[in-house]
Amino acid sequence: MPENTLPKPPQHTAQLQQRIKQLETHLASENPQLLGVVTSFRKLDKIAYRLGLLNTDQSYATEVPWWPxxxxxxxxxxxxxxxxxxxxxxxxxxxxxxxxxxxxxxxxxxxxxxxxxxxxxxxxxxxxxxxxxxxxxxxxxxxxxxxxxxxxxxxxxxxxxxxxxxxxxxxxxxxxxxxxxxxxxxxxxxxxxxxxxxxxxxxxxxxxxxxxxxxxxxxxxxxxxxxxxxxxxxxxxxxxxxxxxxxxxxxxxxxxxxxxxxxxxxxxxxxxxxxxxxxxxxxxxxxxxxxxxxxxxxxxxxxxxQVEVERAYRIVGALEHTAKQISENWIPMVSRLRSKWRRFILWGDGTLLSAYAALAIWYTLRSEDSVATIMESLPAPEIIGGIVAATILITHILVRRTSTKMIFSWIHKKMERGEEQQIMLRAMRKNTSFWSPILRKSPSGWSRHTLNRVMNIIGDCDTHTQKLNDRYTMPSGIDKSAADRDPASPENLGAESEETTPQ
CATH class of the missing domain: 3.40.50.300 (P-loop containing nucleotide triphosphate hydrolases)
Incomplete structure (x- = not known):
């Protein structure tokens, strides 16, 4: 496989969704507190798809073992x-x-x-x-x-x-x-x-x-x-x-x-x-x-x-860790790689176009004819404009393709083999596509709105942890189900006093 390419991701989204639904069915009966975590993983998957960090047949939810x-x-x-x-x-x-x-x-x-x-x-x-x-x-x-x-x-x-x-x-x-x-x-x-x-x-x-x-x-x-x-x-x-x-x-x-x-x-x-x-x-x-x-x-x-309890907390930790990896590590890495790729293109375009211009000037200076004579011998301006535009476009395409090969070769040689290298290869495949503008500084799919969505998922992790705490801990020492059954419990007495207090 050439170094500058990755295999096209298989479109097994239906199979992936079926696996996640089976997981949700299992959790609904075994550990319903973790159903919300699966939803958060789904949200993070959508962000990663837009950024190119995941293939469409992948999900962060399936990379975590849900069984202790x-x-x-x-x-x-x-x-x-x-x-x-x-x-x-x-x-x-x-x-x-x-x-x-x-x-x-x-x-x-x-x-x-x-x-x-x-x-x-x-x-x-x-x-x-x-x-x-x-x-x-x-x-x-x-x-x-x-x-x-x-x-x-x-x-x-x-x-x-x-x-x-x-x-x-x-x-x-x-x-x-x-x-x-x-x-x-x-x-x-x-x-x-x-x-x-x-x-x-x-x-x-x-x-x-x-x-x-x-x-x-x-x-x-x-x-x-x-x-x-x-x-x-x-x-x-x-x-x-x-x-x-x-x-x-x-x-x-x-x-x-x-x-x-x-x-x-x-x-x-x-x-x-x-x-x-x-x-x-x-x-x-x-x-x-x-x-x-x-x-x-x-x-x-x-x-x-006790490993089952630890597993529940570790899954929430994995969700938070992955979200932070995206915002704090992977996006900055993609930004640096994209900047390197953009510099390759701009330098290549500038060098070749300058060489074309220098060649035209050299030809004009070396010619025995006057500039006016040379201009008269040229085709119509529309044809000249088309030739210049085609030359610039072809030059840019060739430089862009060469720069893409160089950046993928750099990733293969400089980054250690493993998951992170594969993530960068996937992300740069999206960021070096033909429709990706070279003047855009931030990675494709990344914006302040996307950052806010990632931060919301990180915030949701605290909510998931609190739900687990409600299941496994009880600092007050009061069983809420028992309190609901006992009208004389301190919680219910407090509730009654609030209801009867004049506003």
Whole structure:
């Protein structure tokens, strides 16, 4: 595909609208407080269509996972699969001291009463799951790998009540020093979409200093994120230290290493598999280990159970973040690119037209005939005017086309591959169209009225948050439904006094 072009967006608007309607139907029964958020996403979509930031088959509403998502990352043999089996009370995942599963596994609730494994292409083609369209991302970073989606991921369905209303993702053992680019891309996408990220480390390998790149990816980069509070760090298989009687040394070594990578605050959990009998003769030490394990496991499971509430707030946050991205980042970037494109055109037009004029003057000065003789030999003024106009128009079209190629080439070379680059390519395709005036400074579709519409959507986010607060919090301690039923409640007494007070 040429660098200066993008594939024409498919016009699947009917299919997109059907997906959004299905989402609204689901929310109407499961979480009606979020219906207004979908409406706000629709408003933002219309703005983005006019600006060229979205194709007509895209919607910001479908880029947000509306089902709570918990991802589980960690080093090789850190006990991730064992933890999942314990949490689900099922031997769903293979376990072992060596890496036994090199695929990303999406685990969801199944209806038919039995567990089953489904190929990864089911995830790539279903917009309800977090890996929708992931094959395109894999193909982008590793040519030819996008068609091998089944080697990267799989879907497992299990009839477990703890899976109702949420999705788990188990990842292969992480090693940033020897990790494929495609695997890192999938990991980054998981982290971006997840509401909760459990990061597991293996207490049996107390040499965290030897895995600097892995810690940098799992800890340092996570701590730099605005949503770093969704990461939970777990030192698993801590029971191995009981046999050597050095748990404090192991924990201290990991804490120092994590602190060096940016984790200076927050909980650091220590657990081991409760299904494994702890072989410790000293009953006091054994009881201390079990007490700490049970307390930390209870806290982790409580956080996992609360993920649905966090998801609702995170969706509102995603809406606000996207709206601010448009007004504060993407529009200024498009403006700068458009200014660069306009300078290319004006410079090219001026240079070539000046060259034409200089050539005409040079020819006149070099000619042995007088200026009057030359003017008499020229065709009628109408013909001369038409030739000049055609020359200027053709020159401008050629310069404009060349400038457009240059600006798209600049985007490909200077901007890092990823979502932002694709957004700029889409926006500049609209801003460099033949009907886009070059003297216009602001991006196509952007005006003060458009800015006000974006700011109104950002303001709506506060309203959506307040509705969620009304559902999950009650600072007054008064149940409004109970107050409506009780005439003697303070709220109703206050209302009566207002009604009977003479005006």
């Amino acid at each position: 998502l918990i991802s589980i990352l960690g080093t090789f043999s850190a006990g991730k699969s064992s933890f999942i089996n314990y949490y689900l009370d099922s031997e769903l995942q293979l376990t072992g001291n060596q890496a036994v599963d090199d695929k990303f596994t999406v685990i969801t609730y199944g209806r038919d009463g039995t567990s089953r494994t489904i190929p990864g292409r089911a995830l790539d083609a279903d917009p309800r799951f977090p890996f929708y369209g992931i094959s395109d991302d894999i193909e982008e970073v590793e040519k030819g790998e996008g068609s091998k989606i089944d080697t990267y991921m799989q879907l497992k369905a299990l009839p477990s009540d703890v899976l109702k209303g949420k999705i788990l993702i188990d990842s292969p053992g992480f090693d940033a020093d020897d990790q494929r680019t495609a695997t890192l891309r999938i990991t980054d996408r998981i982290v971006n979409l997840s509401d909760l990220v459990l990061v597991f480390f293996d207490a049996r390998h107390p040499e965290p200093g030897a895995m600097k790149d892995t810690l940098r990816h799992l800890v340092t980069e996570a701590m730099e994120r605005a949503d770093s509070n969704k990461f939970i760090y777990i030192l698993n298989q801590i029971d191995s230290t009981a046999r050597e009687d050095n748990p404090e040394e192991v924990v201290a070594a990991w804490q120092r290493s994590l602190a060096q990578n940016g984790l200076t605050a927050g909980r650091f959990y220590r657990i081991y598999n409760p299904n494994i009998e702890l072989q410790i003769e000293d009953e006091t030490v054994k009881a201390r280990f079990e007490q700490k394990r049970d307390a930390d496991l209870a806290d982790i499971q409580e956080r996992m159970d």
